Amino acid sequence: MNPTAAILVIGDEILSGRTRDSNLHFLAQELARVGIDLQEARVVPDRHPVIVQAVRDLSGACDHVFTSGGIGPTHDDITADAVAEAMGVPLGVRDDARAILQAHYERMGVEMNEARLRMARIPEGAILIDNPVSSAPGFSVRNVHVMAGVPRIFEAMVAGLLPRLTGGTPLLSQSYRILRGEGEIAGPLADLAASYPDLSMGSYPFQQNGAFGANIVIRGSDSTRLHEAMTRLAAIFPE
Amino acid sequence: MNPTAAILVIGDEILSGRTRDSNLHFLAQELARVGIDLQEARVVPDRHPVIVQAVRDLSGACDHVFTSGGIGPTHDDITADAVAEAMGVPLGVRDDARAILQAHYERMGVEMNEARLRMARIPEGAILIDNPVSSAPGFSVRNVHVMAGVPRIFEAMVAGLLPRLTGGTPLLSQSYRILRGEGEIAGPLADLAASYPDLSMGSYPFQQNGAFGANIVIRGSDSTRLHEAMTRLAAIFPE
Incomplete structure (x- = not known):
């Protein structure tokens, strides 16, 4: 901890x-x-x-x-x-x-x-x-x-x-940009988040030239788990 | 209130x-x-x-x-x-x-x-x-x-x-820039603040080309009192 x-x-x-x-x-x-x-x-x-x-x-x-x-x-x-x-x-x-x-x-x-x-x-x-x-x-x-x-x-x-001060394990984060509305990302992302309770996943919407998208940020202290979750996210929403 | x-x-x-x-x-x-x-x-x-x-x-x-x-x-x-x-x-x-x-x-x-x-x-x-x-x-x-x-x-x-929403009296503020260190401003400013308990006075120091100064901000809802206090401040620390 x-x-x-x-x-x-x-x-x-x-x-x-x-x-x-x-x-x-x-x-x-x-x-x-x-x-x-x-x-x-x-x-x-x-x-x-x-x-x-x-x-x-x-x-x-x-x-x-x-x-x-x-x-x-x-x-x-x-x-x-x-x-x-x-x-x-x-x-x-x-x-x-x-x-x-x-x-x-x-x-x-x-x-x-x-x-x-x-x-x-x-x-x-x-x-x-x-x-x-x-x-x-x-x-x-x-x-x-x-x-x-x-x-x-x-x-x-x-x-x-x-x-x-004595610190701990640095908080790592990776983000992935998806060019779809949050409403389409939400379902699969919730499933992914549920299978990685040790990681925190946040969705940060943006609008660009009239198109909706979101930056998905995955945070955690275990780089292997983070990388694994990010790979699965990219497979669900290929660029 | x-x-x-x-x-x-x-x-x-x-x-x-x-x-x-x-x-x-x-x-x-x-x-x-x-x-x-x-x-x-x-x-x-x-x-x-x-x-x-x-x-x-x-x-x-x-x-x-x-x-x-x-x-x-x-x-x-x-x-x-x-x-x-x-x-x-x-x-x-x-x-x-x-x-x-x-x-x-x-x-x-x-x-x-x-x-x-x-x-x-x-x-x-x-x-x-x-x-x-x-x-x-x-x-x-x-x-x-x-x-x-x-x-x-x-x-x-x-x-x-x-x-x-029902608002109240807008918070007014005026600021005055003094090119002296806060340590010299502090005494007279504290006296001024004590004689205007209905106003809040803040001192925000800066450093510019090696010289010390502070922006004094006076806040309150009564513009007459604010103006009066600001006039006294300017008299204490002329430009």
């Missing part, structure tokens, strides 16, 4: 339609590659009790929770507080995190102030997640991995974090 | 990283425009008990739930069954839905078969949602609005559905 995961995207800007999130899609691809099964994604607003509840629910339900957003220096950055409360640990400025920020601001020639120091507040017992882009670290508290929302920073943090 | 809403995106293809969802972002923009507050988004896999639980949770917590995906003719299209179970109503082929499909297939010159007839199964008491793209209707069961996952169809269904 592969480890399971959820992603929690935190931010009013996603729910108000201002920003189109890309971290969910990026993380989904990375997790499939390392064999961690993404079971749920949630987007919640910058509201303390809502974040606390979501972190509690998801960290209880999955092996890993990845959060995105809300760890900067401004008043709307409340993720560290909410995660600390959800996990029942105190939050305070930590020396190593402060030193990382201090060194960064010295290089930049700007001063550490109260707002910037907020980013050195780390829940007790957490492991830092490296931020090679703008220094302010993320952190892991037990199974909750807290990362920045800015996609470039989120992606760099994920790259640093994943090698430390 | 504006009505509240959640979106439930259903589909393995999103969580496996194969497909990047766009319906959440589209709906978020549309709801802001009509004054329905999007409070949460969830993505769940094509698994019956998970969909049932999510529909129950969200339909209890919000005024409206919008679902996307899983209403086609293939075996992985299980949304109608799950929604009917969650809402405690029976599901069966409905004459008006069947007639819509029948007319569509006659025009296309293809035959109605068992798989296609699945798309005429509508929970008891539901109101149909028009599908001008490929005919197979969506439906509203009480406060749960069930729509297709294909973005072009989802968007057309939303356009047909929204005029029938």
Whole structure:
């Protein structure tokens, strides 16, 4: 059994339609590659009790929770507080995190102030997640991995974090394009899916120059079974 | 108080990283425009008990739930069954839905078969949602609005559905670009936010040619207050 995961995207800007999130899609691809099964994604607003509840629910339900957003220096950055409360640990400025920020601001020639120091507040017992882009670290508290929302920073943090997590069997997938309407594919495809309960088969319809078709995607962790099912699918619907 | 809403995106293809969802972002923009507050988004896999639980949770917590995906003719299209179970109503082929499909297939010159007839199964008491793209209707069961996952169809269904829902005061937003690091903006911005508790202020950092800056977004429903707060922000951080 592969480890399971959820992603929690935190931010009013996603729910108000201002920003189109890309971290969910990026993380989904990375997790499939390392064999961690993404079971749920949630987007919640910058509201303390809502974040606390979501972190509690998801960290209880999955092996890993990845959060995105809300760890900067401004008043709307409340993720560290909410995660600390959800996990029942105190939050305070930590020396190593402060030193990382201090060194960064010295290089930049700007001063550490109260707002910037907020980013050195780390829940007790957490492991830092490296931020090679703008220094302010993320952190892991037990199974909750807290990362920045800015996609470039989120992606760099994920790259640093994943090698430390134990993955499973990567999710493999193959797809096959059929130029018939889904209504004609559905019957034989359901029969095929029933004889491969270890694989998941999805049908994704498209329309092209007025003709209907569907991409059939077969997913699973056993490449032999996947290949066998795909061969049978191609025999049922020859090109 | 504006009505509240959640979106439930259903589909393995999103969580496996194969497909990047766009319906959440589209709906978020549309709801802001009509004054329905999007409070949460969830993505769940094509698994019956998970969909049932999510529909129950969200339909209890919000005024409206919008679902996307899983209403086609293939075996992985299980949304109608799950929604009917969650809402405690029976599901069966409905004459008006069947007639819509029948007319569509006659025009296309293809035959109605068992798989296609699945798309005429509508929970008891539901109101149909028009599908001008490929005919197979969506439906509203009480406060749960069930729509297709294909973005072009989802968007057309939303356009047909929204005029029938009662909206509230549209969410307005203005943004202001400041060419300073968030660490310098944070203090004065927090003070400003504290004196406008009816508005939400978000800071979204960027980096451009090595310089740090942030877009400050102020959101609210009262245009006078919004304008006033924005004027004060611009006075604090002149261009």
